Amino acid sequence: MKKFNEEDISRMIEMAWEDRTSLDAIKRTYGIDESELKLIMKKHLSISAYKLWRKRMKNSHLRHESLRPKGITRAYCSTQYKLKN
Template identity: 45%
Template sequence: MSHHFSAADLSRIIEMAWEDRTPFEAIEQLYGLSEPALIKLMRRELKAGSFRLWRARVSGRNTKHLKLRNPAISRAYCPTQYKR
């Protein structure tokens, strides 16, 4: 399944993928990208070194998978992450 995203959506997807507390399931719910599809998108959109850093960062990270996440964490991001 091929997805075509606007530049703004693509930027937001990449931002969410880098965020530690945004689970893959949230990206799938919002944009319809499964984890394997997101990995393909990241491989295509990032430079090779950046992709390797991202994969190393998210591989096995509990907060990127809802099933592995501590049930006490119900938010997708830190309350102080976004400035008001």
Template identity: 40%
Template structure:
């Protein structure tokens, strides 16, 4: 099985990391756009961030309602550039 990082170019990886870092972007939105589940996003973040940055991000998103689409009020895909 290939690692998730190898499937994407650097622009896509930058966008995945940006979306994962944003509090309002759900893991489901990342899966919809890139086909990556939460464990794969976590693996990408672990490999891309410094250990202290990864721990800070992980602590922030663990159990956060807004990172999971099923629990948020909006059922619509949202992105920062989307109107």
């Protein structure tokens, strides 16, 4: 697995908790797939927070861009300031 600094890990966790941010957007930004994201979340969250996140992920059908309605084409608010260049 790639090495990430604390700022990147913090942003990945934040993106993973966001309802609008797809797993595909996280993959494009950081080059990690869903299984790698799960490992990062498990390592950096408490057990209860990780379980809550997994439960939330299972109930969200918008986490994969291919499952989203055709009108949703972005992963974040246009005014969001935490974009990685």
